[in-house]
Amino acid sequence: MHNPWEDIDLNDYEGHMSLDSVYQLQVLSQIMKEQFYSYDVRNIMILGIAGGNGLEHIDKNRFTKVYGVDVNRQFLQESRERYCHLEDVYETICTDLLRDELQLPTSELLIANLLVEYIGYQCFQKVVKLVGPRYISCTIQINTGESFVSDSPYLHAFDNLEQVHHQMEEQALVESMLEIGFGVIKRTETRLPNEKKFVTIDFVK
Numbered sequence: 001m002h003n004p005w006e007d008i009d010l011n012d013y014e015g016h017m018s019l020d021s022v023y024q025l026q027v028l029s030q031i032m033k034e035q036f037y038s039y040d041v042r043n044i045m046i047l048g049i050a051g052g053n054g055l056e057h058i059d060k061n062r063f064t065k066v067y068g069v070d071v072n073r074q075f076l077q078e079s080r081e082r083y084c085h086l087e088d089v090y091e092t093i094c095t096d097l098l099r100d101e102l103q104l105p106t107s108e109l110l111i112a113n114l115l116v117e118y119i120g121y122q123c124f125q126k127v128v129k130l131v132g133p134r135y136i137s138c139t140i141q142i143n144t145g146e147s148f149v150s151d152s153p154y155l156h157a158f159d160n161l162e163q164v165h166h167q168m169e170e171q172a173l174v175e176s177m178l179e180i181g182f183g184v185i186k187r188t189e190t191r192l193p194n195e196k197k198f199v200t201i202d203f204v205k
């Protein structure tokens with residue numbers, strides 16, 4: 001099945017996400033810095049890495065491998081060009097996580113920020129089992145207002161994402177991770193403009 005994320009232009013995505021009224025790109029970058037350095041791990045897999053937001057915090061002397069996974073080939077290519085100084089450690093994997101015959105390498109820390117929204121809890125469980133991490137850190141968006149996409153001049157670029165979007169519930173995510181042996185070790189809330197907030201939850205096996 002064709003994934004509507006493959007048709008999104010990176011300029012539209014990042015233009016929208018970095019608007020003053022959205023401000024999610026900037027906030028996610030800070031969240032990722034915290035995710036990278038909270039645990040004693042040497043390799044990381046980042047699901048839904050888009051254009052590489054957050055990679056500016058990677059210290060290549062500390063990490064032996066950082067995988068960036070995304071369904072959009074253009075996003076991944078741009079991320080490699082932007083972070084070419086990380087070429088010894090940064091490796092991209094272009095795949096649709098919703099595919100049946102998915103294959104992924106293992107990693108000690110699995111990061112998924114605003115990604116479970118687009119694959120659902122069950123598929124995320126499948127991905128976690130394949131990657132076999134010790135730690136998982138997920139950021140989900142909680143809406144207190146109406147739409148999952150904030151109003152902006154870029155809004156219509158995202159119309160087709162409705163097809164793959166799942167509304168997130170914190171408790172349901174926690175339960176789905178518990179089912180496969182992961183318990184919560186940390187929870188952080190970050191307020192955003194437009195009546196939205198991020199909740200970041202870290203799990204350990």
Ligand SMILES: C[S@@+](CC[C@H](N)C(=O)[O-])C[C@H]1O[C@@H](n2cnc3c(N)ncnc32)[C@H](O)[C@@H]1O
Pocket residue numbers: 003005006017025028029047048049050051053054069070071072075095096097098113114115118119
């Ligand atoms: C909302 S963005 C994530 C934000 C990103 N983590 C950041 O810091 O800007 C969702 C990302 O997940 C990717 N994605 C969505 N569904 C996917 C799937 N089924 N398989 C792989 N990547 C997917 C999209 O292409 C997009 O880059």
